[in-house]
Amino acid sequence: MRFIDEVKIKVAAGHGGAGAVSFRREKFAPLGGPDGGDGGKGGDVVLEAVDGLNTLVDFRYQKNFQAERGHGGQGRQKTGRAGADKVIQVPIGTVVYDLDTGELLGDLREAGQRLVVARGGWGGHGNLFYKSSTNRAPRRAEPGGEGEARELRLELRLLADVGLVGLPNAGKSTFIRAVSAARPKVADYPFTTLYPNLGVVSIEPHKSFVLADVPGLIEGAAEGAGLGIRFLKHLTRTRLLLHLVDIAPIDGSDVAENVRTIERELARYSAALAARPRWLVFNKIDLMPAEEVEARMAAIVQALDWQEPVYAVSAATGAGCRELSERIYYALENLPAAPPPEESLEEADWGTTPEAAEEGGWEDEDWDADEDDWDADWEDDTHEPR
Ligand SMILES: Nc1nc2c(ncn2[C@@H]2O[C@H](COP(=O)(O)OP(=O)(O)OP(=O)(O)O)[C@@H](O)[C@H]2O)c(=O)[nH]1
Ligand SMILES: [Mg+2]
Numbered sequence: 001m002r003f004i005d006e007v008k009i010k011v012a013a014g015h016g017g018a019g020a021v022s023f024r025r026e027k028f029a030p031l032g033g034p035d036g037g038d039g040g041k042g043g044d045v046v047l048e049a050v051d052g053l054n055t056l057v058d059f060r061y062q063k064n065f066q067a068e069r070g071h072g073g074q075g076r077q078k079t080g081r082a083g084a085d086k087v088i089q090v091p092i093g094t095v096v097y098d099l100d101t102g103e104l105l106g107d108l109r110e111a112g113q114r115l116v117v118a119r120g121g122w123g124g125h126g127n128l129f130y131k132s133s134t135n136r137a138p139r140r141a142e143p144g145g146e147g148e149a150r151e152l153r154l155e156l157r158l159l160a161d162v163g164l165v166g167l168p169n170a171g172k173s174t175f176i177r178a179v180s181a182a183r184p185k186v187a188d189y190p191f192t193t194l195y196p197n198l199g200v201v202s203i204e205p206h207k208s209f210v211l212a213d214v215p216g217l218i219e220g221a222a223e224g225a226g227l228g229i230r231f232l233k234h235l236t237r238t239r240l241l242l243h244l245v246d247i248a249p250i251d252g253s254d255v256a257e258n259v260r261t262i263e264r265e266l267a268r269y270s271a272a273l274a275a276r277p278r279w280l281v282f283n284k285i286d287l288m289p290a291e292e293v294e295a296r297m298a299a300i301v302q303a304l305d306w307q308e309p310v311y312a313v314s315a316a317t318g319a320g321c322r323e324l325s326e327r328i329y330y331a332l333e334n335l336p337a338a339p340p341p342e343e344s345l346e347e348a349d350w351g352t353t354p355e356a357a358e359e360g361g362w363e364d365e366d367w368d369a370d371e372d373d374w375d376a377d378w379e380d381d382t383h384e385p386r
Helices: 172-179 230-235 255-269 290-304 321-332 354-360 364-369 371-378
Strands: 006-012 045-050 064-066 086-091 094-098 104-108 114-118 149-156 162-165 197-204 207-213 240-246 278-283 310-312
Touching: 006 086, 006 114, 045 094, 045 104, 064 086, 086 149, 104 114, 114 149, 162 172, 162 230, 172 197, 172 207, 172 240, 172 278, 172 321, 197 321, 207 321, 240 255, 240 321, 255 290, 278 290, 290 310, 310 321
Parallel strands: 006 064, 045 086, 162 207, 162 240, 240 278, 278 310
Antiparallel strands: 006 149, 045 114, 094 104, 094 149, 197 207
């Protein structure tokens, strides 16, 4: 399954139905008073967060959504039927921006949560409404109000308590496999992980947290090197980062320098993320005797002047993993909530490089090709439900 976390869509609410011009007709009263009813309200377009979706990939195939228009009013004071709402299902963690104004419209964090993104037009008044003492037979009725139309940017930002960062091959995926039921691929080459994975880490019944594994970062990630930093947006909602470090890199690289590389890329992506509490977790300690692990860790901690917590684990054998998970769980109780999404697209846009745009569903060609369909859809109330 493909993982798409940025899309743009067009939504149009239904226009309101027109009011009716009608007069009562009865056998013995041929010139009855006005009885034209009001039009029905147009349908809204509504986003709804649902369980079980974890990508925006469906929106590559359908980008235009139209709610039903309201029906016209009728004689005998009958109000027109309201147009049906168009309900669009999105994954939990979807952040919604207005593409034109850049304004944050909403953040759908819980199953069942709804957000009206385009309001249907009001039904027009029928001629009954215009009856007065001076005009007892009005021939006027109101057309329905226009439905709102908007272009939206949807951004999926996974909801996790804890995020894993580190170079490729540090053992991030092996770690999430060791502590949760998540089963991302593990291999001895870089960029094995191509999209984020979530795992639930259960300490004991009713005590658990959600951990996110994202693709590895390398030097220059902020400029798009490797898989770039675009997946870091999935860590923006975490409260704690685990910085996984290979204590014995095969390439013989300097471990302290490897830590700094990740710190630099984090800082270039977002100052807020760089300032998030971050623990150093040395991995692969099964590769050397305990004394050597101790000595190396001490040297690296000193070289970095590291003040935050430090752990040593083997994701492969599971050594130290359970203890670390418990520490995380209890630390989370005292850590502040992650900040809400940025109020505007402008602020939120860091991290999306042109390459990422291509990968992530910013397909401007497709978009233009859709323009014709769009006008056609506008008049078409018979959109298939998704
Ligand atoms: N000996 C040993 N090998 C490990 C350990 N953890 C991971 N590895 C190995 O390191 C390699 C990389 O592991 P992954 O879990 O795929 O690394 P990753 O950080 O997810 O890598 P990317 O997805 O490419 O960013 C694999 O060959 C793993 O088997 C460990 O604790 N000990
Ligand atoms: Mg991986």
